[in-house]
Amino acid sequence: MGWLDRWMGGGGGAPRATESDKPKNGSTERRSLGVAALFDGVKPSADHAVLDLGQAAEASLEVYGRYARRVRFADLLRDERRRMWSTALEDSVPAQPERPYDLILGWNVLDRLGPEAREPLVGRLADRSAPGARLHVLVDASDATMIRPYRFTVVDVDRVRYDPDGPEEMARPRLLPAEVERLLQPFEVVRAFTSQSGMREYVGIRR
Amino acid sequence: MWKKDEETTQATNPKMTDARGGSGSTTRASTGPARTATIGSSITIHGEVTGDEDLLIQGQVDGSVELKEHAVTIGGDGQVTASIHARVVTVEGRVDGDIEAQEQVILRSSSRVEGDITAPRVVLEDGARFRGGVDMGDPTKVPSREDTSSTSRSAKSRTESKTTSSSTSGSSSSSGSKSSSGSTKSKSSGDSSRSTSGTASAAAGS
Numbered sequence: 029m030g031w032l033d034r035w036m037g038g039g040g041g042a043p044r045a046t047e048s049d050k051p052k053n054g055s056t057e058r059r060s061l062g063v064a065a066l067f068d069g070v071k072p073s074a075d076h077a078v079l080d081l082g083q084a085a086e087a088s089l090e091v092y093g094r095y096a097r098r099v100r101f102a103d104l105l106r107d108e109r110r111r112m113w114s115t116a117l118e119d120s121v122p123a124q125p126e127r128p129y130d131l132i133l134g135w136n137v138l139d140r141l142g143p144e145a146r147e148p149l150v151g152r153l154a155d156r157s158a159p160g161a162r163l164h165v166l167v168d169a170s171d172a173t174m175i176r177p178y179r180f181t182v183v184d185v186d187r188v189r190y191d192p193d194g195p196e197e198m199a200r201p202r203l204l205p206a207e208v209e210r211l212l213q214p215f216e217v218v219r220a221f222t223s224q225s226g227m228r229e230y231v232g233i234r235r
Numbered sequence: 236m237w238k239k240d241e242e243t244t245q246a247t248n249p250k251m252t253d254a255r256g257g258s259g260s261t262t263r264a265s266t267g268p269a270r271t272a273t274i275g276s277s278i279t280i281h282g283e284v285t286g287d288e289d290l291l292i293q294g295q296v297d298g299s300v301e302l303k304e305h306a307v308t309i310g311g312d313g314q315v316t317a318s319i320h321a322r323v324v325t326v327e328g329r330v331d332g333d334i335e336a337q338e339q340v341i342l343r344s345s346s347r348v349e350g351d352i353t354a355p356r357v358v359l360e361d362g363a364r365f366r367g368g369v370d371m372g373d374p375t376k377v378p379s380r381e382d383t384s385s386t387s388r389s390a391k392s393r394t395e396s397k398t399t400s401s402s403t404s405g406s407s408s409s410s411g412s413k414s415s416s417g418s419t420k421s422k423s424s425g426d427s428s429r430s431t432s433g434t435a436s437a438a439a440g441s
Contacts, residue, residue, distance in 0.1 A: 086359035103366040
């Protein structure tokens, strides 16, 4: 029996993978302590607004819809290489005239963006959120020289699906925890977790 | 100049029964209470589209689409740069503009949408690309997933049954219930042989 069969729980005493853990077209689902911390204690409110810097997905929308009336999917990295950074930022994170964001899911944009774009992005997020707003970001903490871009879907308040999104890329220099905290200066990092996959999750609260 | 008299109905024309309106004509169903108008793939409309029946857009619309009591489908070939206001909006093509639906918005896997969506239910199929905001109403009153998916399924079957039963009109024509302010152009038929400008409107056909 091959490793895949064993992994899928096909025999012997191997732990049986749950349905949601089985990879589908290269995607995987993982428990996310960071996302759980982001939503922890948040009460549904018609006044809440969520900003997801990643791609839109129905499952994410369903989870966000439990807490908030307004959700914005910025799809920030779409066409990123073909657009001026300032234009991309304006297109993706425009002013939210009705209400500032309360929950922000930044995913791994800090890893994917060049150093010159990181601070303007965090500054924009701070401008568009109110004190007490919560921010979640992922940073690759592994030693890999190549990283695979993913798109992320929140499938439950503590589970995230990773879907491969394009070919592997050269990893940028690693962001160390102190550097991440400095970048996220407008937000106070209150929780941080490192997963077995080598991703480090940060949860910050807008000062 | 488009005139209502120009409208012809060919209920059975094997070449013109493409539910997606690939013929490049603007069509409508001729029988039954469920009518769907089609803006064919070679039609470009600049201005306001309003009416009193369902609409399938396979062409290009720049301006606004106001069919508050009806379903609007932007087909796979459709390109809309406009605000859309309808009861149900289904997107398979491309929309740059805001969408407001009284019941639900469905973004199919082939859709590309940039703009804000306001609807109590939003369906995002895998593969759909959407950038913008979603306003779903009060989260303490969100319908269950079962309600949402059953509504989605019924909306899909309703749209399919309507489009496949549509008859088509032969040459340049417009739905009897649709009015368009602005200009309408047929890209496939030369510069101006099928163009109208100004305002064209007609009462609801039956």
